[in-house]
Amino acid sequence: xxxxxxxxxxxxxxxIFLLFFSTIYSIIxxxxxxxxxxxxxxxxxxxxSSIYFLLMCVLSLTIFLNKFQKLNKNLFWNILTWFLLPFxxxxxxxxxxxxxxxxxxxxxGNSFIYLLIMTLPFVIGLCWTFMKYRQKIHL
Numbered sequence: 555x556x557x558x559x560x561x562x563x564x565x566x567x568x569x570i571f572l573l574f575f576s577t578i579y580s581i582i583x584x585x586x587x588x589x590x591x592x593x594x595x596x597x598x599x600x601x602x603s604s605i606y607f608l609l610m611c612v613l614s615l616t617i618f619l620n621k622f623q624k625l626n627k628n629l630f631w632n633i634l635t636w637f638l639l640p641f642x643x644x645x646x647x648x649x650x651x652x653x654x655x656x657x658x659x660x661x662x663g664n665s666f667i668y669l670l671i672m673t674l675p676f677v678i679g680l681c682w683t684f685m686k687y688r689q690k691i692h693l
Contacts, residue, residue, distance in 0.1 A: 557617060557618055557620060557621060560617060560683045560686065560687050561614065561615075561617050561618070561683075563679060563682070563683045563686075564614060564617065564676075564679045564680045564682075564683035564684075565607075565610060565611050565614045565617075565676065565679065565680075566611070567679060568607075568610075568675030568676050568678070568679040569607035569610070569611060569675075571675045572603050572606070572607050572671070572672055572675050572676075573600065573603050573604065573607065575671055576599050576600070576602075576603040576668065576671055576672060577596060577599060577600055577603070579599075579667070579668060579671055580595055580596045580598075580599035580600075580668075581596060583595075583664050583668070599668075602672075603672060606672050607672075609643065610640055610643070610676050613639040613640045613643055614639070614640050614676075614680070616635045616636070616638065616639055617635060617636055619631075619635040620632060620635055620636075620687070626691065627691070629688075632684070632687070632688065632691075633684075636680060636684045636687075637680060637684070640676060640680060641677075641680070644673050644676065644677065647669070647673070648669070648673065651666070651669055
């Protein structure tokens with residue numbers, strides 16, 4: 555069984571989706587401030603998205619631990635190798651952002667939608683590929 559195929563669908567495709575839609579959202583939102591222009595906001599969005607998806611790609615490398623026979627057949631180890639690091643990071647980012655929004659009364663506006671655009675493709679990709687992987691193991 556080729557785990558890279560699952561890794562590609564869980565992380566690489568959502569990364570491409572993230573880069574594309576975060577750029578589109580940045581163009582549409584186009585937050586201008588005293589220190590940034592429309593072009594710099596788009597560049598900053600692309601850089602932020604790139605750092606986020608590269609980090610998610612590295613954290614999701616634990617998927618390849620399922621090549622070991624001991625981890626491959628056990629549901630508990632499958633869940634840990636598939637979700638622990640990526641979802642741990644996503645959870646920390648979301649909790650930190652929500653906590654700061656409540657503390658400083660920012661509200662849940664455009665920047666929170668941008669965070670969801672960066673997060674949801676990975677959550678969906680990891681969950682979907684995990685279900686497909688478990689189905690493939692039990693055939």
